[in-house]
Amino acid sequence: MRDSSSTVADGLMAAIPIALGYFPIAFAFGVAATGHGMSGIEAFGLSLIIYAGAAQFLTLALITSGAPLLVSAFTLIAMNLRHVLYGPSLMKRAGPHARRRWSWVWAFGLTDEVFGAALGQLARGRRFSEPFMFGLAMVAYASWLSGTALGAWAGGGALKSWPAVEAGLGFMLPALFLSLLLSILSRAQLPAIVVAVLATVGVTLVWSGTAGILAGMIAGALTGLAPRKAADAR
Amino acid sequence: MRAEILTLALMVGAFTWAFRVLPTRADLSAMPEGGLLSRFLAATGPAAIATLFTASVLPMVQGGMPLPLAGGTVAVLAVFAATRSVVAATLAGSIAYGALFALT
Structure with a gap:
């Protein structure tokens, strides 16, 4: 180095x-x-x-x-x-x-x-x-x-x-x-990103923008807990 | 400064300081890479930023995708792909958006 x-x-x-x-x-x-x-x-x-x-x-x-x-x-x-x-x-x-x-x-x-x-x-x-x-x-x-x-x-x-x-x-x-x-951006984080986007859009449209932001962050972060294949984890 | 704004700033500022500073002291390297907490923390950043991007763009796309938004987004993607620079891509997107706004 x-x-x-x-x-x-x-x-x-x-x-x-x-x-x-x-x-x-x-x-x-x-x-x-x-x-x-x-x-x-x-x-x-x-x-x-x-x-x-x-x-x-x-x-x-x-x-x-x-x-x-x-x-x-x-x-x-x-x-x-x-x-x-x-x-x-x-x-x-x-x-x-x-x-x-x-x-x-x-x-x-x-x-x-x-x-x-x-x-x-x-x-x-x-x-x-x-x-x-x-x-x-x-x-x-x-x-x-x-x-x-x-x-x-x-x-x-x-x-x-x-x-x-x-x-x-x-x-x-x-x-x-x-x-x-x-x-x-990485392949491993794509599910969290997709879920966050969908949750934000959905909750914002049916409830409010503030709720949409909270829902997007929480849903996306929780997606990280889902088991994933070893190849995707990299 | 209004009391409620100062209170909000102090609360958020204190947590932000803690989020940035305390982990530099703690040895989290022993955390199992595939553990639940590790995966949750790893997903938090992308989820937060994706949420913020979506929330900031949603009001702009109601009623269709305006040309400045499309152009600004393309500029961000193109400049980031070329430079890998967050700052350059942000500025390019903003300039493209403003230029197309002026033309339309």
Whole structure:
């Protein structure tokens, strides 16, 4: 394995593509949040505290729909449950002697994209280090916060004069979900994906969007418990 | 900041922090690869993302598949196939959607 340096600066450099992608999505969130009646502080607070794009956009929908606090919290927490898998996967790749003393700081930034970028760097020979992870996570977080702040400052009506830009930013979230889905797509997970899609559509049509999201996640995850052939498990 | 929004953010933020941080401390590598919990956790991520994609697209497809949505989706698929980059595919899909929206 190539023994590449793994300093904070290396992490900062590795995070640049993520930062470029995060900024417009966070901007769209800031615009959407103020468009849904939130203040700039509230929009920024959600990014600062939750720091999970999909959950934040769904927060807007849940708050607007008047969903009860506990239902909203459970839905959003369930949505972020997938992050449980990232730490063990990353540390397994990092090796048994990898330090994790400061993971309580840098691992808060272990988003889908940061996790993917870190794994990619390790796969290409980068040595794991906490300073590297800190740099990687910090730039992505800073990009997310600054994009949110600028979007919130621009305001909900900021893009009314540019409907095509507004439409494009509105599609950013579905595009992000589809891209993330493609990035983790495997034959073994196809049943969970199909069941999740069907349950979401069915329950949304007969009940509500919030119920559809819960049903999709739970039904899809439970599909993982079904016995499968050895070849499919790979 | 309204109290209910702050409360919601703190609850979700605390769990998100725990989901991201605590597993880096725990040694889950001993978990049997084909075990129930392992399979449930493995299916949770894809199921969540598939659900979110479906939920975000459903309002757009009611009444048919509009051209911007079709074009944006194709752009995501094509760019991801070419680059394997989540960021590039997301941006390409968004740009294609906006461009087709302007043309139609």
